[in-house]
Amino acid sequence: MAPPRYGDVPTSSLPAGIGFLPVLSANLLPLAGVLWFGWNPGTLLAVYVLELLFLFPLSGVKALFAGRPPTSSREDGVFSLSDNDLVDKRGSVTVHDRLPPVYPRNVPFATAVVGGGAWVGVFLLAPLSEVVSVLDVLARPEAVVSVAALVVGQVGETAAEFLRRDRYAERSPYALVEIPARQAMFLACFLFVVILGGATVALAGFVFVKLLFEWSGFRAEQGGGGRLTSWLSGPDGDATRGEIDVPDGRPSVAIDADRRAVVAAAVWRAATTTGPFYVTMAAMVWIGGTAFVVEESSLAVWVGFGLFALALLAFMLVGDIVESVLASGWLTYRRFGDRLVVHDRLTNESQWAAAVGDLRDAEVVATRPTDRYLGTRTIAATVGWGDDETEHTLGPVADAEAFVDSFDLPVGSTDLLPLDRRFVGAAIASVVLTAVGVVTVVFTPLGPSTSWLLALFLFPVFAIVPKGFWKLAHS
Numbered sequence: 001m002a003p004p005r006y007g008d009v010p011t012s013s014l015p016a017g018i019g020f021l022p023v024l025s026a027n028l029l030p031l032a033g034v035l036w037f038g039w040n041p042g043t044l045l046a047v048y049v050l051e052l053l054f055l056f057p058l059s060g061v062k063a064l065f066a067g068r069p070p071t072s073s074r075e076d077g078v079f080s081l082s083d084n085d086l087v088d089k090r091g092s093v094t095v096h097d098r099l100p101p102v103y104p105r106n107v108p109f110a111t112a113v114v115g116g117g118a119w120v121g122v123f124l125l126a127p128l129s130e131v132v133s134v135l136d137v138l139a140r141p142e143a144v145v146s147v148a149a150l151v152v153g154q155v156g157e158t159a160a161e162f163l164r165r166d167r168y169a170e171r172s173p174y175a176l177v178e179i180p181a182r183q184a185m186f187l188a189c190f191l192f193v194v195i196l197g198g199a200t201v202a203l204a205g206f207v208f209v210k211l212l213f214e215w216s217g218f219r220a221e222q223g224g225g226g227r228l229t230s231w232l233s234g235p236d237g238d239a240t241r242g243e244i245d246v247p248d249g250r251p252s253v254a255i256d257a258d259r260r261a262v263v264a265a266a267v268w269r270a271a272t273t274t275g276p277f278y279v280t281m282a283a284m285v286w287i288g289g290t291a292f293v294v295e296e297s298s299l300a301v302w303v304g305f306g307l308f309a310l311a312l313l314a315f316m317l318v319g320d321i322v323e324s325v326l327a328s329g330w331l332t333y334r335r336f337g338d339r340l341v342v343h344d345r346l347t348n349e350s351q352w353a354a355a356v357g358d359l360r361d362a363e364v365v366a367t368r369p370t371d372r373y374l375g376t377r378t379i380a381a382t383v384g385w386g387d388d389e390t391e392h393t394l395g396p397v398a399d400a401e402a403f404v405d406s407f408d409l410p411v412g413s414t415d416l417l418p419l420d421r422r423f424v425g426a427a428i429a430s431v432v433l434t435a436v437g438v439v440t441v442v443f444t445p446l447g448p449s450t451s452w453l454l455a456l457f458l459f460p461v462f463a464i465v466p467k468g469f470w471k472l473a474h475s
Contacts, residue, residue, distance in 0.1 A: 026153030029146040030210075037142050042132025047143055048210060049124050050134075051150040055180045056117025058154055060110035063176045065100040067092075067169035070109075084108045086327045090244075091347025100168050104326045104347065109173040111319035113180065115281070118312050120184045122288040135301075244350040246341050251334035253406040256345075259329045261396040264370040265378075266324035270317050272467065276460040278320075282313035333394065333407065340407055352392075354383045362409045364400070366416055366474045371396055377414050379403070420473045427469035434462045 030047055033039040070087055086108055092101035125134065137143050286309035290302055330346035341353040362381035371377055377400035383390050397403045400414035 026146075026149040029142075029149050031208075033142055033146055039143075040132070042128060043137050043140070043143060045128055046132055046134050046137040047146050047150070049121070049128060050137075050147045051154070052124070052180065052184055053117060053121045054151050055154060055183070056120070057114050058158065059176050059180045060113045062158060062168070063109040063113065063173040064102050064106050065168040066103065066106055066109075066171045066173040066176055067101075068172040069105065070172055070174050084323065086323045088351075089327065089344070089347070090351055091344060091349030093347060103173075106173040107319070107323055107326060109177050111316065111323070113177040114319075115312070115316055116177075116181065118285050119281070120181070122285055124184065125289065244341070244353050245339075246350050246353065247336035247339060249336065251336050251341070253333075253335040255333045255397055255399075255403055255406060257328055257331040257333075258374070258376045258396050258398045259325075261370055261374050261376040261378075261398075262329045263321075263325055264374060265368055265396065266321040268368075268370055269324060270320045272463060274320050275317060276463045278313055278316040280459050281316070282309040285309050285312060328393075333397075333403070335407060352383075356408050358383055358385070359407065359409055362411045364411060364414055364416065365393070367471055368396070372416060376400070377403075377416075379409060379411060381409065417474070423469045423473035427466040427473065430465045430469060434465070438462075 030039075030044060033047070034044060087105050089103075089105040092103045094101050128134070286305050289308070290305045326346070330344050331351070332343045332345055334341045334343055335356070338356050339353055340356055340359065342351045343349070344351050359381045362379055365371070365378040365380055368378055374396075376396035376398055378393060378395040378397075379400070380391065380393050383392050394409075395403070403409070404411045404414060
């Protein structure tokens, strides 16, 4: 017998609040720690911070299934991803019959909340390390049991309410990633209050306030509640997207994007544009985490946080590449009469459409080294008029001449001008000189003792000079 799909399981007969019972039960254990085990403020907060560090990636997983499209404006939100092209992707993908559909447009939210969780962990551990060692807290069996129970409670609530009750179809990815971010703000604010007023009554009161936030977060995921619930879920609207006007019949032309070139361009972008920033972020998490967890870091702690930082760096790089490939790797450009329809084969849904005559100011993108190496071409064009005017990138495609002719693009030539070798040489020389300078300053007595830290913070800046020369080589 085929496994049941989500939506086929009759769970509506269960009380609405039954899914909150795992979280409620788990939060009673820290209260027991305060009343019977004599937990100090630092131990209580460490338990909640460790739970929060797990809540961020869990929210990232939940965001992948959010069925409501993200709103176009999130000026009041903690996370802002309006500049990401993948956010406008239409359609979903079925990974498994027992799982809800996954929406590619939600992938940026998942990667952002996981990376943000690492930063939040560092900044919360900084003041917390002044009063307690996280390793000492983890050495207490009752504390470990509490953390495990809190994590299991969150997973249980996700399974019982978010998945089985189909709440994912009613939520926006923005709302899901806002909840842990704003709970982190709550912990940061109450961190100092609890430390200053560490009486047992104050700590028990803090547990109840934390439980109130959990309940409000639970209500926020269901789209109900009061002012606190609305603040936890952040600004969210009933965003909808109109249907794409796709003519009937078969297209006269259908040209696929060259996925090999899409992947190559995504890797190049991650290595040269976002990669330097990710290296700095991961290194700061490594250094900051090691410094804040224990006062005298051992080799095991350094290695452990180093491996965590490497995993975080790999996650951010892979996430960046996956987002770029999902955005355009499965696109097919179809022509129906005088209309261009851009269809995504992965989600099997059309993304946007325009009259062929509305494509103007088209030109070949000359600064992509992957196009030069693979022989593909990427074309930038303006679509629409007035308030609907939008810049679109078409391709990369393997046969640029056929693509231009098929869609009547106003492109004079698809040939790339020769590179100015002087600026190419300057770009290579700047990379070599920067590497030599960093090695000299960091690993020789010529530089100050903190030169490695300065080089770390300036690492993204080092990429500006060679990238500038590379652009000039195409002028």
